[in-house]
Amino acid sequence: MSVTVAQVLAAKPDGGHTVHTIGPDRTVLEALDLMAVKGIGALVVMAGLRIAGIVTERDYARKVELCHRSAATTRVEEIMTARVRYVEPTQTADECMALMTEHRMRHLPVLDAGRLSGIVSIGDLLKQQIADQQFTIEQLEHYIHGGPSLSRRAQG
Structure with a gap:
């Protein structure tokens, strides 16, 4: 069973509650x-309570720097991605990875009942994937050495 977006957010230092906006x-x-x-x-990018877009360092590099524009005078709305793909807390980390891979993006806002509740990055998902793989390795090592297997519930 794949980890959910809610679980990925909960593993973040602040529980995934902080979303920086502009x-x-x-x-x-x-x-x-x-x-x-x-x-x-x-x-x-927020316009009141509505998500208007997302702006990334990549947007800056490609739409400001490479176009010889000024970051001091260019507005965020001029370079942001207005069509924002998002996920919900019940979706899986695997679904997020597939979406990010297919659309070549690194950040996904999380909407819970239509409200912005977090953001997951490719780094968050990779960290979770590494933790899952480490757990599997530990389980296999215990099995190979004849020790009792660990359950996720027992780990706490």
């Missing part, structure tokens, strides 16, 4: 500054 009328420079300060690669 308004569409803000400058790309402000977005870059916020991403740098927070150590993240994407911001959800």
Whole structure:
């Protein structure tokens, strides 16, 4: 059984509750500054309570820097991706990976009952995948050496 998006969010340091956002009328420079300060690669663009888009470091590189535009005067809405793909907490990490791979993206906002509740990155999903693989390796090692197998419930 695959891990759910809710479980991936819960494994994040803050329980996945922090989502950094920016308004569409803000400058790309402000977005870059916020991403740098927070150590993240994407911001959800919010117009009131509605998701207007998502802006990433890749958007900056391709739509500002390569086009010789100014980050100080270009607005976020000019470079953001307006058609935002998202997932729900009940979806699986495998579904997220498939979506990210198919659409060549690295961040997925999480909507719970239509409201923004988190964001998962490719890094979050890879971290979860590595943890799952490590657990499987430990289970196999215990089996090979004749020890009792560990259950996920027993690990706590």
